[in-house]
Amino acid sequence: MDRIEAPYCSICGEDFGGAMDRDFVCSNCSGRRLAFEFAISGFKANGRLREVLHRFKYSRDLSLRGLLADALMTALEEPRLAKEDLSQWMLVPVPLHWMRQVQRSFNQSWELCQELSARTGIPAGQVLWRTRKSATQARLNRQERLENLRGVFALPPRWRFWSRGADVRGKKVLLVDDVLTTGATSHECARVLRREAGAEKVVVITAARG
Template sequence: MSYPTAHAPSYWQKTCQRVLDGFYPRVCRHCEVRLPDEAPRQGVSAWFCDPCQDELTAIEAPYCSVCGEAFSGAMTQAFRCSNCSGRRLAYDFAVAGYKITSPLREVIHRYKYGRDLSLRAAVADLMLPALNDPRLAAEDLTQWLLVPVPLHITRRIWRGFNQSWELCRQISRSTGIPAAQPLTRQVRTESQAHLQRRKRLANLKGAFALSRPFPWLPRQDLQGRNILLVDDVLTTGATAHECAKVLKLEARVEKVVVITAARG
């Protein structure tokens, strides 16, 4: 994998951080216990105390080569899980940093539904391990494009932000991978959370389209580009499939890889 990492903080930045820590001590974003002064500024340890970190479950091989769902046991070659077998999915593959267990579930819920924008950096840091997937190892990811799953405008107004776009912006700052919003959600669909897989797919038909900044301007040219489609959680993959289908059929992108903080 090839992308620039954040520069080490300067002396003055470190000094300012120490001063701020004196007024606003850093705490675990799940249980709110105070973090030690020597806790790092990036990565999981920057946001969670040791006991909460122990409750996080990183996704490691073996996992489905398409949707990224983790499995136990020994696998000697790439495989498709039963949910992906026989399905023609528009995205190439999906990878996630962690399983959707506590405390990550609660943090993402507060970020999205509690509208706690301060949690975006924590969630974005939990997504970075997904970029270490072996299938991305030979890629210069700075030539790829971070693209968020879009929200319908009414939901975005209610929430105050699109959580996926905020994650794109945060990851872009950390890695140098550019970000853009070429997709729009043109239909306000029923919430996917409590729908079965078949109903999720039907619920999303025609929900997404390519966007343009103004009606008289052309759409962004994405032909031949490689896309990192960003969302907070992947469950059935229905939303990612519909977004990837628009990107591939209409924008003519080359590849779509889904990255999320958590796998449901």
């Protein structure tokens, strides 16, 4: 598997060839106001890892979550995270719409959160709610993805008292997902976590970078 190594964009974590002697921001992130601090992934989403991700999500092969947690552990080695006391942070998964979760029988991001929490001791909690089933993102460009996800994520409504999320007010959050592509999903989740849930900061970690 191809590990993500420097040089990479200091915001979205996309890797670039060549030598860099300082931090840089890629053209896709330059000028954008993103709700998360930065994103970092363990490996590139190609080759064998792409196959693993597909089997995990769509073939329900939960035995692969350990391998993907290994990739997340690699992401945690990023220098900006390595110097933090992550036991004071919280792992939060990107939510699935309830219909999709019923079809799949699990949320892959929550599975990874629990696996990573068991290994590191970082607490994990479900905070966000997906308000509607959005169109698939795979064939959309960056702007279309942002429009597609607008208003999709929220805190659980008060009447859903049985599914109220964990309290992240004033806390630092590691937003967990399997793959990061354009960052549109992560941005929308981080926006809700900061503006509505009161999180101090949000950093995105994923097993793979698309």
